[in-house]
Amino acid sequence: MLSILSEIINAQNLLMMNVGIFAGIIIGAMPGLSVTFAVTVLLTLSVGLESIPGMYLLLGAYVGGTYGGSITAILINTPGTPNAAATVLDGYPLAKQGRAGDALKAALYGSTIGGLLSAAALIFLAPQLAKIVEVVASPEYFAICLFGLAATISLSKDNIIKGLISAMLGLLFCCVGLDPAFATTRMIFGSRSLVAGFNSVTCMLGLFALSQVLFECNAARKAGDHAGTCGIKLTKSTLKLLDMLKYWKTILKSSIFGIIIGAIPGTGGTVSAMFSYNEARRSSKHPEEFGKGSLEGVLAPETGNNAVTGATMIPMLVLGIPGDAIMAIMLGALTMQGITPGASLFKAGSIWVYAIMGGLILINLFMLLQGSLFIKLFVHVSRIPENILLPCIVTLCMMGAFAINNNLFQNIVLVCFALAGYLMKKFDIPSIPFVIALVLGSLCETNLRRSLTVSHGDPFVFFKRPISCVVLLVSIALLFYPFIEKGIRMLREKRAKENTPK
Amino acid sequence: MKTKNPRQDLFLMLFFMLLAIALIFYIIPNQIKITSIMEAETFSPRSVPYLASGGLLLFSTVGFLQSLAACIKLRAPEKQAAKAKRTKEEWTDLLFPYFIFVLIFSYYLLFRYFGIVIASVVVPPVMLWCLRCRKWYMYAIYYVFFAIMYLLFTAVLGVPIK
Numbered sequence: 001m002l003s004i005l006s007e008i009i010n011a012q013n014l015l016m017m018n019v020g021i022f023a024g025i026i027i028g029a030m031p032g033l034s035v036t037f038a039v040t041v042l043l044t045l046s047v048g049l050e051s052i053p054g055m056y057l058l059l060g061a062y063v064g065g066t067y068g069g070s071i072t073a074i075l076i077n078t079p080g081t082p083n084a085a086a087t088v089l090d091g092y093p094l095a096k097q098g099r100a101g102d103a104l105k106a107a108l109y110g111s112t113i114g115g116l117l118s119a120a121a122l123i124f125l126a127p128q129l130a131k132i133v134e135v136v137a138s139p140e141y142f143a144i145c146l147f148g149l150a151a152t153i154s155l156s157k158d159n160i161i162k163g164l165i166s167a168m169l170g171l172l173f174c175c176v177g178l179d180p181a182f183a184t185t186r187m188i189f190g191s192r193s194l195v196a197g198f199n200s201v202t203c204m205l206g207l208f209a210l211s212q213v214l215f216e217c218n219a220a221r222k223a224g225d226h227a228g229t230c231g232i233k234l235t236k237s238t239l240k241l242l243d244m245l246k247y248w249k250t251i252l253k254s255s256i257f258g259i260i261i262g263a264i265p266g267t268g269g270t271v272s273a274m275f276s277y278n279e280a281r282r283s284s285k286h287p288e289e290f291g292k293g294s295l296e297g298v299l300a301p302e303t304g305n306n307a308v309t310g311a312t313m314i315p316m317l318v319l320g321i322p323g324d325a326i327m328a329i330m331l332g333a334l335t336m337q338g339i340t341p342g343a344s345l346f347k348a349g350s351i352w353v354y355a356i357m358g359g360l361i362l363i364n365l366f367m368l369l370q371g372s373l374f375i376k377l378f379v380h381v382s383r384i385p386e387n388i389l390l391p392c393i394v395t396l397c398m399m400g401a402f403a404i405n406n407n408l409f410q411n412i413v414l415v416c417f418a419l420a421g422y423l424m425k426k427f428d429i430p431s432i433p434f435v436i437a438l439v440l441g442s443l444c445e446t447n448l449r450r451s452l453t454v455s456h457g458d459p460f461v462f463f464k465r466p467i468s469c470v471v472l473l474v475s476i477a478l479l480f481y482p483f484i485e486k487g488i489r490m491l492r493e494k495r496a497k498e499n500t501p502k
Numbered sequence: 503m504k505t506k507n508p509r510q511d512l513f514l515m516l517f518f519m520l521l522a523i524a525l526i527f528y529i530i531p532n533q534i535k536i537t538s539i540m541e542a543e544t545f546s547p548r549s550v551p552y553l554a555s556g557g558l559l560l561f562s563t564v565g566f567l568q569s570l571a572a573c574i575k576l577r578a579p580e581k582q583a584a585k586a587k588r589t590k591e592e593w594t595d596l597l598f599p600y601f602i603f604v605l606i607f608s609y610y611l612l613f614r615y616f617g618i619v620i621a622s623v624v625v626p627p628v629m630l631w632c633l634r635c636r637k638w639y640m641y642a643i644y645y646v647f648f649a650i651m652y653l654l655f656t657a658v659l660g661v662p663i664k
Contacts, residue, residue: 045659047661048658164557168554168561169554172554175550175551175554179547184536185535187529187533187534214602217602221634224636225634385640387633387634387635388635391629391644392626394609394626398613399651399663403663406661411613418606422603445550448545452545453544453545456544
């Protein structure tokens, strides 16, 4: 225990936590810039750091960014990140009533409590899950990888076909380089730089960070030098942390939703926030206040979205399977540091993983501190004109990509993926299945190969084992769910039409 | 598949179909050389690329057929609306991101041939100007940001960036 604490508490770690939180809150508070963007941008700085401070920097950005989205949601009726979409519903009406300070404090307290409970869930659940995972064989592992992929594809409900195409492209890009078993080169087109394959971190930097410059440039050009304005005055909060006890049921329920939803690959903060908001409204004694400025209406989504932050790390740390784009970025960062996530991390004697999990608790506490002390600063900084940000992002991405392995080849990959990311968004092709496939591809391939070799080429090996069979069936169901849902809806509409008297 | 622009999707799916065909019949056989020993294995280095390309062909064909059906369903006024001429502002909106991309690419070229300092001193201010930034202190803020980042990467993180 003491060794873990000494590993966590040192000047560099504490500094990185706070830098991450600070940058995360600011980026999260800027409309148009997502939490994924915050984590990706800070990834450039984590490259030169050791694994623990590097992870703290990224976790700080993740936790801070998730909370930061609520600032503009409350003050200017625009969610800084999609996670804060539900916060707008009651946050802005509260601000208009002159209670902006209370709404911001409620968001901060909710986010902190949700984040702390989620970190506690990670600490207690992950080691237990790791014990179970130790007995999992390659067919089950392959099935779980496919589940992770199917879950992210199913997110693109109206665009399942495009999601599948995106995943296939990700798998193809993952194949570039050396084959893991025979060490023969694959699709390198005579380029020596491609022998090592595409670095997933560079690809994500291009897809999520640099491509953002291309998305936002039109808005920045139109806005010119004008900084964002805010008609709402930031009032002083009268809310105390102890006042939250009144809402303990809402906070607890939202945290549980967040933890469960976060642990399921392919979901995330937005789903959790919406779910928590709806449940809070359903079970509230004053449901009529929702939408008009209810404090519970701010607390529930903010607790819910931050409660996913620890839980999303469970599948990533235990199985090495990222549930969303942010975890894919963190997995890429860990791989660069030579750390392979999986059940082996939890074996006795390894304090690394416990230091990361324990650090998450400190990060949430620092967020509470920064949110309380610097809220005015965050509100002002979030109004920086976008046109100054974009060239800064370009410079940071270029330097960060070079720092990955001190090679200019990463920079051309970065530039190409920025264009690819822009075109994917323009043509409505979801980029998350691409990234997850790129990260999970080699794990999928290795376990598929191992399973088929052991079973002497029997493709039904996955359906002969109960766990892999169930996981594969769930994955298939996830992919077909939007079509089934559409069919049921059409059938209902048809019946309703038939039953309507002429 | 719900789509905003079925015609655009039709061409996109056609592109992916052609890409998948090129992968299956040309790129994979030529770019992944396997020996007879590898070929005898249940799972060769070509297996996953073939599976992914097959998937790409299958899904893009389904997408193509869906887009084709959506195109046929498209009503005449909608077709006319789709054909309507773009205004100058719309053309600017359409092309400006590509212009910024050209600037980013030139940043890379300058970085490659002249170093990060020259590239960062020249290109981002041009970008700022194109983004209608007319306040001098914005340029100063950018240069301060670059100086801090350069020091951070070279002196603190030890990246040999030149």
